[in-house]
Amino acid sequence: MCPLSAQNTPVLIIGGGVAGLTAALELDRRGLPSLLVDKGPRLGGQARGFCCKALVSCARCGACRVGDLLEQVARRPGIQVLTQALPVAAQRQGPGWEVTLIPQPAPEGSAPALAPALAMERPLAQRLVVQAGAVILAVGHQVFDPARKSRLGHGRVPGVISAGQLEQALAQGGLPGQARRIAFIQCVGSRDQVLGRLYCSRVCCGFALRLARLARHLAPESAVTFFHMDVQDYGQAWRAELAEMRADLRFIRAIPGQVRRGQEGPVVAYAGEGGQPQEEEFDLVVLATGLEPPTAAPAFNEMFGLQPGPEGFLAPGAGVLVAGTAAGPRSIAESIEHAALAAAQAGLHLAAGQPAPRGEVAHA
Amino acid sequence: MRLNDCDPGFKQEIAREPGGQGIQACFACAACTARCPVGELKPEYDPRRLLRLAVLGRREEVLASPLIWLCCSCQSCSEVCPQDVRCSDVLTAIKNLAARAGYAPPSGQAMARQLAAHGRLLTVGEFENEKRAELGLPPVSEEPADYQAILGAEAAAPRPAGEGA
Numbered sequence A: 001m002c003p004l005s006a007q008n009t010p011v012l013i014i015g016g017g018v019a020g021l022t023a024a025l026e027l028d029r030r031g032l033p034s035l036l037v038d039k040g041p042r043l044g045g046q047a048r049g050f051c052c053k054a055l056v057s058c059a060r061c062g063a064c065r066v067g068d069l070l071e072q073v074a075r076r077p078g079i080q081v082l083t084q085a086l087p088v089a090a091q092r093q094g095p096g097w098e099v100t101l102i103p104q105p106a107p108e109g110s111a112p113a114l115a116p117a118l119a120m121e122r123p124l125a126q127r128l129v130v131q132a133g134a135v136i137l138a139v140g141h142q143v144f145d146p147a148r149k150s151r152l153g154h155g156r157v158p159g160v161i162s163a164g165q166l167e168q169a170l171a172q173g174g175l176p177g178q179a180r181r182i183a184f185i186q187c188v189g190s191r192d193q194v195l196g197r198l199y200c201s202r203v204c205c206g207f208a209l210r211l212a213r214l215a216r217h218l219a220p221e222s223a224v225t226f227f228h229m230d231v232q233d234y235g236q237a238w239r240a241e242l243a244e245m246r247a248d249l250r251f252i253r254a255i256p257g258q259v260r261r262g263q264e265g266p267v268v269a270y271a272g273e274g275g276q277p278q279e280e281e282f283d284l285v286v287l288a289t290g291l292e293p294p295t296a297a298p299a300f301n302e303m304f305g306l307q308p309g310p311e312g313f314l315a316p317g318a319g320v321l322v323a324g325t326a327a328g329p330r331s332i333a334e335s336i337e338h339a340a341l342a343a344a345q346a347g348l349h350l351a352a353g354q355p356a357p358r359g360e361v362a363h364a
Numbered sequence B: 001m002r003l004n005d006c007d008p009g010f011k012q013e014i015a016r017e018p019g020g021q022g023i024q025a026c027f028a029c030a031a032c033t034a035r036c037p038v039g040e041l042k043p044e045y046d047p048r049r050l051l052r053l054a055v056l057g058r059r060e061e062v063l064a065s066p067l068i069w070l071c072c073s074c075q076s077c078s079e080v081c082p083q084d085v086r087c088s089d090v091l092t093a094i095k096n097l098a099a100r101a102g103y104a105p106p107s108g109q110a111m112a113r114q115l116a117a118h119g120r121l122l123t124v125g126e127f128e129n130e131k132r133a134e135l136g137l138p139p140v141s142e143e144p145a146d147y148q149a150i151l152g153a154e155a156a157a158p159r160p161a162g163e164g165a
């Protein structure tokens, strides 16, 4: 329980996903205590529910980094954690901020107060005002709701699921049902002018292909088709993996026009090899949903007087830094790097007692 | 394909035509092809391929292609396109450029000539004029000079095929 109604901290970190956890650890490494708050009952963010995508050796998907970070944070006394704490107001206080947090009810079906995964997860009991020298916003992203792309059948055609749903199913034990003919459709909610989402979400090619390979591994008799425009490049090691995947999976360079209900499973309409329309039935269609700005972005812009960032994501301001996918689409590994940079900038801001530089970190 | 054979200004030329602006947003995803009813009947007809060739600047290849005239403007492609390209409007723009370059198909040219000469594609005979009289309307003649006056003799006369723009 937290009896305090006011508290001081050098840095207030809002959001306890991989980015928030990394920022706290990086500040701790520099001898700076921090207060890490999350509106939910658990730390770890969205990556907490991801499955390990290793076959025989590590697939470098980043899913296990969450567990490592949680363990490290639990061992650092300099990092204070408050869960079920929602920031609702902020006021400029010298070079820093005074932020008001209010308690959030525990979501139904969870019992965090009785069985916290780690002793550090402590729910906020009453309204709390925090004085912080700097604030790091690490509130993450929103996953695109695939039902908004209604012609792809999510929520309407049985057998059409999102990549997140497949992650969950695999993390809990296996492929849904007797899925043997599996299709992935890429760029759902990304690179789409009609939806006002012109950007590439950067991570979906990687996680979808790793999920595809894992599905083939779990059900060797399965066949996977990958509908895409182009595949993002994640560097040297990825290129070698990709060559293997190209040999093992069917790559079709076309985004389907429609998914409808078929006799047994969803039927996908797409441009066949010669450029003629074609239909094919699958058991499972997986939509690779993209990353959207955090839903709370407008609220934070107003609270901290921030200018909206690119594509509606968050941008830093005076005494406010942004880390992880709150600032734009990035992977777990990239979010970790980005958060370490934000922590370094927060350190500089505290040292200077004035707003941190906006662009690159200056040499200390 | 040699880059030297491509006309980099072709896509801008299309974009300047009414309805042609969308071509600049196309990233060749093929959602349009997937839903095209013409492609179901005529496998060689592939809207993504036509737009891609146009973006690459294959001017003559696109304008001379008999396939561009197969688009039936049903707008199925516009409905599915994530980039709001309005593919069938772009094809209309391409058809207009092709017609100006003298590539309109013979049937289309014949219709244009008929229209210019007679003001209509259907012939008007005694039957039609009897009906008009019953309705108290004046008779129309086979070759009214007013049509030429309205359309302008020059604009009405289609250029023969092969005579460049």
Ligand SMILES: Cc1cc2nc3c(=O)[nH]c(=O)nc-3n(C[C@H](O)[C@H](O)[C@H](O)COP(=O)(O)OP(=O)(O)OC[C@H]3O[C@@H](n4cnc5c(N)ncnc54)[C@H](O)[C@@H]3O)c2cc1C
Pocket: A014, A015, A016, A017, A018, A019, A020, A037, A038, A039, A040, A042, A043, A044, A045, A046, A047, A050, A061, A062, A063, A085, A086, A087, A138, A139, A140, A141, A143, A163, A164, A203, A206, A207, A289, A290, A291, A294, A296, A323, A324, A325, A326, A330, A331, A332, A333, A335
């Ligand atoms: C379907 C899918 C699959 C993916 N698979 C992979 C993969 O295999 N590998 C990979 O590297 N990346 C993957 N990613 C990307 C990965 O999810 C992100 O890189 C990562 O989660 C970003 O971490 P974060 O800490 O910035 O944000 P998040 O994980 O979103 O964490 C944000 C935290 O902030 C909290 N929060 C939000 N709003 C508030 C608020 N107002 N107040 C207080 N707290 C708040 C949330 O409760 C949450 O705990 C995937 C993404 C998607 C959509």
Ligand code: SF4
Pocket: A186, A187, A188, A190, A191, A199, A200, A201, A202, A203, A204, A205, A206, A230, A231, A232, A288, A290
């Ligand atoms: S990462 Fe791949 S699937 Fe995701 S938006 Fe970019 S190109 Fe599309």
Ligand code: SF4
Pocket: B025, B026, B027, B028, B029, B030, B031, B032, B033, B047, B048, B051, B077, B080, B081, B082, B083, B084, B085, B086, B087
């Ligand atoms: S659907 Fe639109 S973006 Fe995709 S190929 Fe067709 S015209 Fe281009």
